[in-house]
Amino acid sequence: GAVVSQHPSWVICKSGTSVKIECRSLDFQATTMFWYRQFPKQSLMLMATSNEGSKATYEQGVEKDKFLINHASLTLSTLTVTSAHPEDSSFYICSAERGDTQYFGPGTRLTVL
Amino acid sequence: GQQVMQIPQYQHVQEGEDFTTYCNSSTTLSNIQWYKQRPGGHPVFLIQLVKSGEVKKQKRLTFQFGEAKKNSSLHITATQTTDVGTYFCAVTDKTGNQFYFGTGTSLTVIP
Numbered sequence: 001g002a003v004v005s006q007h008p009s010w011v012i013c014k015s016g017t018s019v020k021i022e023c024r025s026l027d028f029q030a031t032t033m034f035w036y037r038q039f040p041k042q043s044l045m046l047m048a049t050s051n052e053g054s055k056a057t058y059e060q061g062v063e064k065d066k067f068l069i070n071h072a073s074l075t076l077s078t079l080t081v082t083s084a085h086p087e088d089s090s091f092y093i094c095s096a097e098r099g100d101t102q103y104f105g106p107g108t109r110l111t112v113l
Numbered sequence: 114g115q116q117v118m119q120i121p122q123y124q125h126v127q128e129g130e131d132f133t134t135y136c137n138s139s140t141t142l143s144n145i146q147w148y149k150q151r152p153g154g155h156p157v158f159l160i161q162l163v164k165s166g167e168v169k170k171q172k173r174l175t176f177q178f179g180e181a182k183k184n185s186s187l188h189i190t191a192t193q194t195t196d197v198g199t200y201f202c203a204v205t206d207k208t209g210n211q212f213y214f215g216t217g218t219s220l221t222v223i224p
Contacts, residue, residue: 043217044156
C-alpha cells in the first residue's frame, strides 16, 4: 500500500509555456501533499505544502504565481509551472502524507528549452 | 532557521566494508526519518525515530537517535552493491510544523 504516482514522468517544453504535473495517491487519501525540486546531486528542497481544500503554503523564495498548486481532492495535487524558463529545469518530486510518513512519487523531470 | 547537515557528503567503500552516515541538526528535533534514493529514483522511506537514544535495526542497517535529539546515525554492516544510493535524513523540528531534508550522503560500493 501507500503508492504515489506522478504524471508525466518527463516533459520537455519550450521557454514561455506552462507545464502541469500531477501527483496522485493511488491507494490512500492524503490531506497533505508536498512538492519538492531536486537539482542533480543535491538534496530535496521543499517548495510548498499542498492542503486539500485550501491554499498551498509556499516556502520562502518560491514564487506562488509561478508555481501554481491545486489540491482538488484527497488523492490529487497538481503543480503548474507557468511561463517556464530554462532555469526551471529540474526534477520535481511530490510526496503524500500518511500518518507520520511521506510517500514519494517517482518524480517528473522537466527540461525547458 | 533549521540546518540539517549530513557527513560525509560522499563515501566509497569496498563491498563488505561497513558504512556510517551522520545527520546533525542545529535544533532539537521532534523526530527524524531516513530515506534512501537510488540513482535516478525517488526517496524511499526507511524508518522513523522518535525517542531520545532510540536504536532500531533493519537487517544490516542500524539507526540511532541521539540522546539530545539533535543528531542521528545510519550504520550499514557489510555493505553490498545493492546499498548504492544517497541516504537522506529528514527532520521535523520541535514545533512539528517544519520538515527538512538533510544534505544527503552518497554511497558507492565497489565490488
